[in-house]
Amino acid sequence: MKRSILFLVLLSFFLGVGAQQREIHILSVNDVHAQIDNMPQLAAIVDSLRSIDPELLVIAAGDNRTGNPINDQYEPTSYPMTALMNFIGFDCTGYGNHEFDSGVKGLAKVIDLSNFPHVNANAHPDPSLGIHQIPYKIFNIDGISIGILGVVQLGTHGYPDTHPDNVKGVTFTDPAETIKQYEWLAKKCDVNILLSHLGYEDDLKMAAQFPYYDLIISSHSHTQLKGGELHNGVLITQNTNKLKRCTYTTLTVEDGKVVKKEAVNIEVETYPRKNLIAEELVRFFNDNEFFQRELAMAETPFTSPEELGVFLCDAIKSEANADFALWNAGGVRLDKLDEGPITVNKVLQLDPFGNMCVEMNLTGKELEDILFSCYQNDQFIFPFTSGNLMSTITFDPKDKLKIQKMDIRTSDGKKLNAKKIYKVVTNSYTASITDAPRKDQGRDLNIGTSDMVMKYLEKKGSVDYQGRKCQQILNRE
Amino acid sequence: MNITVNNKTVQVFTGAKAVDAIRKYMVETQKSPSGLDTLTIFDKYGHEIDGEAPLKEGDVIEVKSSQRSIAETLDTPRLNSEISSTPTKLPFPNSKA
Incomplete structure (x- = not known):
């Protein structure tokens, strides 16, 4: 009997749906605003999920900083968040408007200290500023290409909501116009993700205008979605802010196309386990003498x-x-x-x-x-x-x-x-x-x-x- | 910019967050602006948002109370017991009225 079950499992693996489908798993956070106290729980969640899928993509949708003086006043600025994101092994982050809060020099330093790329296509820093961002990032998992394009919101003055001095030397282009220019990327990749710091309402418009995106990792508006929402066939995810929750998204890919998409929220703040090393890092940063x-x-x-x-x-x-x-x-x-x-x-x-x-x-x-x-x-x-x-x-x-x-x-x-x-x-x-x-x-x-x-x-x-x-x-x- | 809170339009500064609009709403409807952290805020789609959520011109938000204590916060008059006998709106000084 046992032999027949094993045979059936193996048969379905080689011949069945499982043989041609691959699940891509993404853990995303948004608007963390330097809530470093919840990073040990996030690290434990990532540890667990990576034990199931080592190819898990961990992505932040921007506004990683601003909201916690321990992080924002640190020298170099935002180093606690950057160090913790490095430790957890983030695969990439988008820009939020608050990424600019320490000015272009501060942003350039944060990027240089990060082990993961900052992905943004509609901010165009002067090369002399040394801001080493990239417009998109393509990940390859078991032969499946996953393209991620980043965009940040622009306020009424045509730059992200930050002090104008913070964006000197950076020009910005309209997010929707920018996304249009990267249609070729969507054609090139099997899976397409828009890493958006536009806010939920604008993301609804992006889903209507660009239905070829499989997933929009949304942020900025601090909107609490119940897992993912499908709009025009595009899955949109977002959690409020300060790392209360994160989103675990599963995209099922078959023959180079996403055939199934679903997302659930995971409670971070109340997650019962913590990564002990991350916890020590947080303790170190919280005890830091910079307050003095x-x-x-x-x-x-x-x-x-x-x-x-x-x-x-x-x-x-x-x-x-x-x-x-x-x-x-x-x-x-x-x-x-x-x-x-x-x-x-x-x-x-x-x-x-x-x-x-x-x-x-x-x-x-x-x-x-x-x-x-x-x-x-x-x-x-x-x-x-x-x-x-x-x-x-x-x-x-x-x-x-x-x-x-x-x-x-x-x-x-x-x-x-x-x-x-x-x-x-x-x-x-x-x-x-x-x-x-x-x-x-x-x-x-x-x-x-x-x-x-x-x-x-x-x-x-x-x-x-x-x-x-x-x-x-x-x-x- | 104009923000609608619980069907009432309030004017707030550009760049205000949800909590700023709710404070203005509370003041204009003569409720206590304290204890806002116990309120639940929703966007026009019915999604919960955080008090730090950025707003833009024309946004519509709703404040709801889901617990008795929260309901009390929403219904609390601005004045505390020590000064409850004082009219909520005092006349502007230097006026003859």
Whole structure:
């Protein structure tokens, strides 16, 4: 009996479907945003899957960085993620818009440190920048060619959503137009994969326009799909972000064509096993002393949240070259700061929320309205401003929350011009909780406020904010 | 840019993330902008998205509560108990009203 079963299995192997079909397995992640704490679980998942299929392709769809200071502030930048991806053995990554966040020099260094290629076809760096990307990558597994083409989203200004300084020397072409130019690649390969950092909605359009792709590994929009979705015959996969999950895709190839495609999600964050070496690497990076890096010297101690608030506002005002800055009082997370070295760690304690810097063009009247709106929507505490503004706030003696009079003056004692347009910067939290009407809702400068504060400190070398004030509060304890 | 949250259009800065639009929505509908991390956000296709998801002009998102505590967050008035007797919207200072 046993012999007959073995015979049947062997017969089906040599003669049956199994003999002509080959499954291609892909493990993909997207928008990891430097969540290195989940990399040991991912490594364990990859270990398990490679024990089944050593030819497993491990692919990232971009935005590997930005979101964890341990990674982003590391010298060289993003080295923890790169080292962990090298250790796991990623086969390639696409660009996300955040790959540019450390500028072209930072990106070039990350690529040079990576053991896997960065695949992108619609970013065209000047050769002098030394960015060693490739537009596509062809893998060959048991005679089956798998072509992977990478594209990154472009914002309204025609470059990925990052600070414009970060993409100096790089030109970009429309993703769809770029994909068209690589139709020959699709004809050449048995399996075609679009490694897309365009977002789910645009990927639906790509699936409609380019049905010859077997799979779109989607990213950018942080969309949680339930495994894969078939649109116009194209399988689209994506998981939210920060490596909560990854996608395991199986493409069955027969006679040079994909005949079956399916994808399932694997929980990473809660995966019960960890690769111990990856875990040690993560521990090493998390314990790294870079947090203690000294940025500048506090000549005198900061003795109040107000002094710290003025300092934060001055920092973003200076870095954004703005006229004024404001900061919600609840966003200043230290009450005081000792004199002496100001470290990365201290800045991240002071401004820990990962807020972005938002720039707005406001009239004097709109600025006053926003200050009041911030007061109303931030626990009834008046916001801090840059040191070149002084707010005198008089409360109603009978109502501790009701402001009777607001008098906002510039450092030379003049009132704000109600009609004049001022360039004002703030953090994204303040921008989104202030509902006072304004013509300009503002724009994200694509740089985090804590990054700006660190840059400001490094430029200044030393700071002295003792006794610095931006507000005088009357009739309130 | 204009973003629709739970059928209400809010104006947010260019480059805002889902969480920014929801904060604006909460403030404009006089709900507490705290505790957003307990909410579940969906795109117009019904897919769950993360609070850090980037938005673009015209995007439509929905915030849903799936647990009692989350429902409470959505229904929590802006003011805490200490100041609950105060009107939600205070008059702008310097006005005669």
